[in-house]
Amino acid sequence: MKDADISPLVQADGTTTTPGYMPGFGNDFETEALPGALPQGMNSPQRCNYGLYGEQLSGTAFTDVRPERTWCYRIRPSVKHSHRYEKIELPYFRSAPDIHPDVTSLGQYRWDPIPQPGEPLTWLTGMRTMTTAGDVTTQVGMASHVYLVTESMQDAYFYSADSEMLVVPQEGRLRFATELGIIDLEPKEIAIIPRGLVYRVELLDGPARGFVCENYGQKFDLPGRGPIGANCMANPRDFKAPVAAFEDREVPSTVTVKWCGQFHTTKIAQSPLDVVAWHGNYAPYKYDLRNYCPVGAILFDHPDPSIFTVLTAPSGQPGTANIDFVLFRERWMVMEDTFRPPWYHKNIMSEMMGNIYGEYDAKPQGFIPGGVSLHNMMLPHGPDREAFEKASNANLGPDKLDNTMSFMFETRFPQQLTQFAGKEAPLQEGYIDCWADIEKKFDGTPGKK
Secondary structure, eight states: OBOOOOOOSBOTTSOBOOOOEEEOSSOOEEEESSTTOSOSSOSOOSSOGGGOEEEEEESSOTTSSSOOEEEEEESSOGGGGOOOOEEEOOTTOOOSSOOOTTSOOSSEEEEOOOOOOSSOOOTTTTEEEEEEEEEGGGTEEEEEEEEEEOSOOSSEEEEESSOEEEEEEEEEEEEEEETTEEEEEOTTEEEEEOTTOOEEEEEEEEEEEEEEEEEOSSOOBOOOOGGGOSSSBSOGGGEEEEOOOOOOOOOOEEEEEEETTEEEEEEESSOSOOEEEEEESOOOEEEEGGGOBOOOOSSSSOOOGGGGEEEEEEOSSTTOEEEEEEEEEEEEEOOSSOOOSOOOBOOSSEEEEEEEEEOBTTBTTTOOTTOEEEEOTTOOBOOOHHHHHHHHTOOOSOEEEEEEEEEEEEESSOOEEOHIIIIISOBOTTGGGGGTTOOOOOOOOTTOO
């Protein structure tokens, strides 16, 4: 796929370009910001046009069944964007394992939205880790974060060698200026930033708050549709990868690297966003959640929430994900003689939920936009009394769930609370009591409902 012409990422006067996008999920893209910058018919010519350097960014092993890699043609090879490293501390940005004896992770928890503090915060200093699972050093598991951003990164850049990041905005707009192009992101959209890709986060309007699922394992992919077939859910054409854009700026800059759960900085003399052209299938992308087409039961019973999977990161066990990203958005409910909200359940997966806007049907009170809940593995949960009574006595005509968008980061691993989640975040102490007033209705009368 080839894009139209685009100007450099930052012009001489410091202004940035309008983002452009190419459609498709997992495609082999090709894009150039200057005509003829992209070699044709080969990857590594003896001399690249414009005096560029050819370099490959690999997201999988070379011998993978379908290797994911992108060839970049850049002003400097990335070894010029790496120098001696110094360890730094980002105390609120945590990685697994992060287990604290004085924090109890076993429980059903819910938090109010984390408020914006008075201090200035960037993408890195404003990251607040809520839970971790697995082990970052063995590339298994995940972490869930809430981000708070009040200012742009100034001549500062970041990449994670540990993970890809799924970003879910809740308020405020962000710009991700990456090596491969620009992604502008707003609430009701998501972005995936691949492992190893350098980027800078700018605040378009704010302050901004949202959620991040940090995936240590295999990359997110579209779920297998099975009997659902080729249509509905998240369609590949609605995912957008950025077109090439570059910076050629000689300015002192800092690159921060997340590696094995630790943070390191290096000082360089220029912007590292200097890729003039690229081709390949390893790239960042965005997706508009308003394009997600849910499917569901049209006669009776409530299907498993897995029916609403947008993206899945597989594990080594078939049918069991390292992470599922599940979306609960507006939809029609038409099932007959059916308890329509999510039923009471206890399962092997741990469920971290966030509310983007509106009400969640199983918890009409208390789970407010920007809020987070955690129901860890093998802990029972389900509708509160109000939701149960309403659903049990409702007139079961067609009913549209409207003004609602929540999501779930679901993983096969138990999620451990961080010190921040257990001690500082605005925990709803009374949440566990939302089931306390559920009544015993059993009386033993045959045939009575």
